Amino acid sequence: MNNKLTGIAIAAAIAAALAFVYWPAPDGDAPQVAAGIAAAPQGRSLASYLNLDAAPMPAAAPVPVTLAQQLARLAASGKPEDAYAAYNLLDDCIVFQREGRLPGLEFELGREMTAEEKAAQQQLCAGLTQRQREDRLGYLAAAAQGGVPGAATIFLSEGPFGDRSALRNRPDDPLVQAWKRQAIAQLTAQADEAELTSVSTLMMAYLRDGEVVQKDAPQAYGYLLALRQVYDDILAPGVTNPYQDEYWHWLQAELTPEQQAAAAAKAQAIVAKYRQHTGRPAHG
Incomplete structure (x- = not known):
């Protein structure tokens, strides 16, 4: 029964469409026909008749990207x-x-x-x-x-070719030595661009002898001063700066006046780069 009704509906719809296209009304009747079409309520389209028996198609589930x-x-x-x-x-x-x-x-x-x-x-x-x-x-x-940003620090933490034990077990291996030079060079380049993760990583690395670098107090102090000034810019008033002197005076005490001056100049260059990146005004 449904198939029969569908066939009748399709035939009627096609016939009506063909009649309208190929057998237009005489000129005198054209305005009335046009007006009738314009005034007629919107009905189902021909396409809808062709899908009388079709169930509504559910929205396709998104295909997960592998x-x-x-x-x-x-x-x-x-x-x-x-x-x-x-x-x-x-x-x-x-x-x-x-x-x-x-x-x-x-x-x-x-x-x-x-x-x-x-x-x-x-x-x-x-x-x-x-x-x-x-x-x-x-x-x-x-x-x-x-x-x-951050990639140089993760590169260091992964160890040579993903094997952290190589720093202890094969410290003289030329490949391990080359990896260490690459890791420090990447961190230094990023620190010079005021990438703060790299600045902090190098400060901590140079505080003591380690598997990648030996202690270098002037280097550590320069990065410390840079972080102190940057955090002075970042932190809200009244918030304690973790890099202030009272926590790190012992490090400064290890340096000569000349080393302190060099560290301060290094810090100023990093801070200037940070303020340039962030659009903060330079402090006089």
């Missing part, structure tokens, strides 16, 4: 920022597969991940391959070399 697709898109741009995003994407998957959660994300959100968020992360990371794990540090190296 991990491989996201990585391909990020890699194709050639931008250091996208290389850093690719590194973080892979690092998140490695952490999630190990811990079943993303502590960094939960810290930012101020809450635990929901079941839905965990399910989505599980689905995304299910396709993680060994090749992608190996590519992770390559993305990080590209980001650090490209000057992405």
